[in-house]
Amino acid sequence: MANPLQALRDRMAEYHIDAYLIPTADFHGSEYVGDHFACRRYVSGFTGSAGTLLVFPHWAGLWTDGRYFLQAEAQLQGSGIRLMKMGQPGVPTIEGFLRSSLQPGQTLGFDGRCVDARTGRRYHQLTKQLGAKMNHERDLVGEIWPDRPPLSAQPAWLLEEAYAGLSREEKLRQVRGDLAAQGAEVLLLTTLEDIGWLLNLRGGDIACTPVVLAYLALTQEGCLLFAQGAAFSPEVLAALEADGVSLRPYEGIYDYARRLAQGQTVMLDTRRVSTTLLTSIPTGVTLRDRPNPTELRRAIKNPAEQANLRQAHLADGIALTRFMYWVKTQAGAPGLTELSAADQLEAFRRADPHYRQPSFDPILAAGDHSAVIHYSPTPASDRPIPAQGFLLADTGGHYDTGTTDCTRTYALGELTHQQKVCYTAVLQGNLALADAVFPAGCPGSVLDYAARQPLWARGLDFNHGTGHGVGYLLSVHEGPQSIRWRAAGGRETPLAPGMVTSNEPGVYFDGGYGIRLENLLLCVEKVFPTGDFLGFETLTLTPFDVDAILPEQLSPREKALLNAYHAQVYQAIAPHLPPQEAAWLETATRPL
Known part of the structure; x- marks a missing residue:
């Protein structure tokens, strides 16, 4: 190097x-x-x-x-x-x-x-x-860089309204209203997820994120999409043009910015637009530096998206549960490695007709690899999966019906008492966060304590956030909300009904092992006689590993939460499994 x-x-x-x-x-x-x-x-x-x-x-x-x-x-x-x-x-x-x-x-x-x-x-x-x-x-x-790869220009495609929940025309109308409310004439968008959400447009220009390389300029009169023409079929172009979206060359965004007229008011987010683009705008143009109005709109999933996401998580839960059965029964078999296990899980997901692709590179980590928080197996690092210790599997998928992200840590053999103590503490944090009830306006930093307290009580912690926002067939890691006690600078975005956020406490011992347990949570309203509060609906549907749990470490409330979750998993998943796997699932979700 x-x-x-x-x-x-x-x-x-x-x-x-x-x-x-x-x-x-x-x-x-x-x-x-x-x-x-x-x-x-x-x-x-x-x-x-x-x-x-x-x-x-x-x-x-x-x-x-x-x-x-x-x-x-x-x-x-x-x-x-x-x-x-x-x-x-x-x-x-x-x-x-x-x-x-x-x-x-x-x-x-x-x-x-x-x-x-x-x-x-x-x-x-x-x-x-x-x-x-x-x-x-x-x-x-x-x-x-002599052999630098060219810019990607994979085929663009349109997300059907049945999945998006709102038409492109309606989204453009809403955002034009946001633009007018800010007293601005032009909105500049450069964030690919914002553009994809606004136009119900998807593509393949970034691995694991189905977006199109593009910039967008929106006014009350029109919408200019700066992208590579090679990515667009005549059918996609015609659909966009029918809603007033005109295609321009990808590099043309800088000329457009330089030609903005003095006296115009432009809305943009300086956290998102590049230094080069901002400095291309003439000094006589008035800037409204605001969060992109699309950011919060796409974070709050509409009713159709919420319904679709439940279907996506059902499909994902079937795949994950079949994988859990498979890996726990095949551990130690010749040829079973981290990469081959990832391939098998991908095959289980691909059995669903709405599945499109992974939402990130799969993390299948055996032994001390599980202590590397974002380890992802490669041919050079791939290792056999033995019938002992832990296997950490952090994976997700993009479906037409939404995006998933789930982590489970499986016991593949006898565990030490300390391993079970740590697994149960991580589980306690996951259950506590999922059970949280909080007033509207509460940011994620307030809730982070619930997930960490069982670990902090044992002098343990984890060096990553507890929760990130999740997009709908866009990026698996999206804001503006998050759950972390080390909140980023600036004002936090409160959690709101319709937001999907991960719940993923963990603990890691360098050179030893790691444990992480992750579900996705949908923020929902909780109505009380005293007023409206918020809470969570757990979307993910696959068992925790009861073989790794110390029941005596759980409180009665925690046991009740775990048993209720496992009953829900069994009821939802068992009808879709072969008889032998369904019988195993009944044992795997047995009440504690």
């Missing part, structure tokens, strides 16, 4: 750039990036889905979060790149490191198309304070 790093440093010297920043990002702020945008991976060799590389002439560091510490340590060995463990004592933020390292007169560089405008402003202010300069106009990695 020294060659790309040295080539980058040579190009930095050529342009008099003293520090170059490479985030994990595309032009749209997507969580996962296509091969064309894998610049950080190309230079560093680190393959995780989150991280930022900062390169100086004689020093380089990679910042990533707790999900990837073990993976990054292994992949950065010998690269000359130092791992900077985000959030750990003594580890500065990237901006803090730049403040202490960038000298007056030096230049910080990055590709402004891949850095959001709000972050770009902070870098601009930082360099100005330091007497340094900023250059966001150079894609240096693109200049040194």
Whole structure:
């Protein structure tokens, strides 16, 4: 990996750039990036889905979060790149490191198309304070990458109204109303999930996220979609045009921005639009920096989407339960590995006619691999699954009827007492969060305690959020809501009826094992004589592993919650299983 790093440093010297920043990002702020945008991976060799590389002439560091510490340590060995463990004592933020390292007169560089405008402003202010300069106009990695993959242009397709719940025409009308309410004439959208939701448009330009690379400009008079024409069939184009959506070249968004008229008012979200796009807008244009109105609308699933999601989770529950039976009976068999188990689970999902694709790369982790929070097996790391210890399976699917995400940790043999203590504590946190009742307006940070308290009581914790929002046949990780006690800066979005959020406490012991238990929760109204409160409906339908539970550790209330959930799972899933598997499920969901 020294060659790309040295080539980058040579190009930095050529342009008099003293520090170059490479985030994990595309032009749209997507969580996962296509091969064309894998610049950080190309230079560093680190393959995780989150991280930022900062390169100086004689020093380089990679910042990533707790999900990837073990993976990054292994992949950065010998690269000359130092791992900077985000959030750990003594580890500065990237901006803090730049403040202490960038000298007056030096230049910080990055590709402004891949850095959001709000972050770009902070870098601009930082360099100005330091007497340094900023250059966001150079894609240096693109200049040194000889065989860079092209931009993806997979076929675009339209989500039927029966699945979307609202027509494209109605969604455009609603968002135009939001635009008028803000006193703006133009809405600029660059987030692919927002564009996909608004137009009922889907595609295949990002792995595990069925979206189309595109920008969008909406006015009261029209809607311009900046995308690659090769991705659109005549039928899709005709349907879009019938609702007033006109296709323009993908790169044309910058010319459009430069031609915005002085005196116009443009609504955009500087957390989402890129530095390059924002700086393309003339200074005489008035900006309304607001969250995209589509963000909250797509987070709150409409009644049709909610009904569809229940069907998606039924189908997913059948696949997951069949997999649980299969892996617990096949553990230790010749040829059973993490990858072959992932293939079998995918086959179970593909039995449903509405299934489309995984919602993220499957995490099938045996033994100490389960301690790596986001481990995903590869041919190089694949290992047999023995009839002992834990197997952690974190997987999900995209269906026409919605998106799923579920984690189960299976006992494949005898467990130690401590393993059962930890499994039961994680389960207690999952049950407590699912049982929470709270007033409207409550943010996820308030609820996080419910999931962590059983672990905190034992001096344990987990280094990731407890819950993330989930899209509808879009991204499996969506905001604006979340459940985490370390809430991101700024005002939190309260949970609201119709939002789908994950519930995934866990515990991990490096070099030992990991446990995570995840269900998806639908926020619902709870009506009391004293007023309206909110709570959750659990969508996921597959058993927890009673072989890993210490019943004496559960309170009567916890036993009642677990037994009720397992009764629901059995009633829903058993009629769809072969007789032998249905009989096993009756035992697997037996009351404790």
